[in-house]
Amino acid sequence: MTKRLTRRDFLKGSAALAAGALTFNKYDLMKVFASPSVQLSGQLRILQWSHFVPRYDTWFDQFATAWGEEVGVEVIVDHISLGDLPATAAAQINAGEGADLIEFLSPPSAFEQSVLNLKDVYEEAVNRFGEAVPLTVRSTYNPFTDFYYGFCHGWVPDPGNYRVSLWEAVDKPEGPSTWQDLIDYGGRIFAEQGVQLGIGMSNELDSNMAGRALLWSFGASVQDENGQVVINSPETLAAVEFMYELYNAAMTPEVFGWVAASNNQLLLAGQASYILNSISAYRTAQKDVPDVAADVSFTPALTGPDGLGFASAHVIPIYFIPKHAKNVDAAKEFILHLTANYNDAVLQSEMYNFPAFNSTAPDLFAEGGWLDEDPYESRPPDKLASLREAVNWSTNVGHPGNANPAIGEVFETFIIPNMFAQVAQGNKSPEEAVSEAEEQIIEIFDRWREAGLIE
Template sequence: MAKKNGARSPLSRRGFLRTSASAAGAAGLAASGIGSLVGCGGDDDVPMTTPDAGRRETQLRILGWTHFVPGHDVWFDRFAREWGEANGVEVVVERVPFNMVRPTFMAEMESGTGHDIYEWPTPQADLEPHVVSLNEMMTELEARHGTMIPLCRQSCFNPRTNNFYALNHGWAPDPANFRSSLWSAVGMPQGPSTWQQLLEGGRQIKTAMDVHVGIGLAGSDPDANMACRALLWSYGASVQSASAEVVINSPQSIAAVEFMRELYADTMVPEVLAWGAADNNIALVEGRASYIINSISAYRTAQTNVPATAADVFFGRALMGPATALVGAHANVSMMVARHARNPNAAQDFMLHLVERYNEVVYNSALYNLPAFPSTTPQLTGDDGWLAQDPFESQPADKLSLLTDAESWSTNVGYPGAANPAVGEVLASGIVPQMFLRAANGEMTSEQAVQWAEDQIAPIYERWRAEGLI
């Protein structure tokens, strides 16, 4: 196995790939108007094929989500095809909107046939019984590249079963995206740094300029799931404890929900109650939102389509509340190998290849994807690193530099525990944003909304505990 200091050694008995993709990705981010990286930072003398030709599987089917940065998909499809050509594997990549990956998986699981690899931007821990254990592959990856960062490990490893059910190969921070001109007008040129400042400044901006805060509250909105958890955590509340006990019904949760009632009433508009995944991005780019919590994808869209808006968008860290300042990752980009996969070995070979070349993933996603294994992308950090000198023409060039410490204010969706199967089901069910919504729209009091959430969440935990998975 490879040493953690980056030295190379012969292939393990499983013949894992150590590959370069010096020809891959020339199309890059053409679809989004941003250039491509090819073969950057890898060992150009490392062959694309393994000496022992692996396990003789000649097909690989990948179902991916449609990436929020379109050029990533252009690059990835070519990257996968060229790996397949070098290894005698016919690779087929198909894409669906992120919210259709799970229904497709479930249907194919029922039929017993379908894709080999499924990729999501969010943890799917409740699917652990239906996917292949990746423990041996993860041992090889960590031997080569060092330890996976905690928030990614906690999003693909179940400590109860001691099992890696997915490869969380990358993640996207979830910073504030705010319009600097609007917040400067209310005396906050760096944007709000606390939830209370968001309320006070957002109220002034809405009153004076008719531009609202853009935090969604619909249960089906993944951004709402992350933003609402950030508010919960800031008050010292959470869905579960570190030991996976349900603790949602607490005075801290009630206080957080009560704050959201005021934030919604004073700074937002009714449309946020029905927002989907792209709506906060659209509101920011169109000038209707002063502040959203999202990845950098909305900003990248504005760079291409509305440069004047992009120039006015800046970023902020997680907002401080009475207890802490944390936000969940916007994405924990994860691959799973289904139990019904016909080509599980080729699937894992490809996944190892992807991590080996992760600097290309980072670049061709316009820095949306950050690595789970930081050693794979040394180009990110340092005075001349990509985050300090954005290669995609941010003005100023260091606009993304606050992401260098994003890991310190980011966490996994199961905080303070791991993203276990119960967390996965609660996330997929949208219970947390629905709790906030039911109070914000006046359907329930804050106490009733928190009690409602506990009534939904507790049976989920009981069921998964009975199955021995938490």
């Protein structure tokens, strides 16, 4: 008698595969394979970050090698820390030597003049997998120059992580749904239970995301759809004033000195009632402090006074091909191959990565799929289910416009988190802080405009 493989069996098998680290057979590594459109040979060098989930890197290296063996290409993957990527990429581009394929976790828009236009790869991907998630296209396409400076294969949601027991104690078990809830209920949790919440305002990635989420939810933004600077607005002032109140009601100075790992650590230490982060903090808690993990739940983007609610994609993995690349064909074919197998990429990243093309990860979104029954043993199993709608409240860093080099420089020099911090610390009035930020942002935009890369 043969037993039919149920979805549950499949999920368990997938989890076992994922958990048992970590050699994969060729079938597991090549579930979807399309023969390259041209004959490939030689070497393909890939430079990318050491993924937050080590399992992903183990899988990825074997996946890339298996593809290389199939198509006759020697694939060499270099993983380096996220912080070292910009300098390494810059050095390679300057030298005209190095990797054929480089992955950034933010839009590499400033590299436009040194990389290849990947329009053909996008068109082929759309042809094979359907339309891409809009925020991924807005993070790789410059409409002003009609240039695809990168190819985004995935993105990472940035939900709110809250401690259910703390919010239950203030009669809000479903957690915050508006920014005002953070003051009303988060403030009460801080006053009554001594546990603060953490929205970063420092020179680091999470603070950049959090600050932008607040701005967008208040109807403010750094630029408009046409790439014009609109930071100095009544909406921005309202957001900055709100942050001042929020800090005084429910936060401690630690948020001014945070690094990227700080909000994770705070949650794990049981010292945070709410943080804005990807599910990485939760995954770490599952391994290190299961009690805290069991008490964590997720909220969508918080809404502002007019009901708008946006969060930034936490990170956004984007491949680009430098002009110096020696094996362009192989690089393009590999991008398409990875995209086609994104179901496995999602699984091996422990659902950290979401697909840029939804059709490529059917087991993530299906009813009863991984979001409903987390293969990594969430309790309850559907803890991540709210992320199914994440694409509706997530957006790109240049929202409501596209990412561009000016937005990138504003992002990487942390102008927005510092604008909030200066007011929250009481060092500047909201008007002064916003005006100072505007001055710096306009200057950055002017320079990139002169370079011909923005409108």
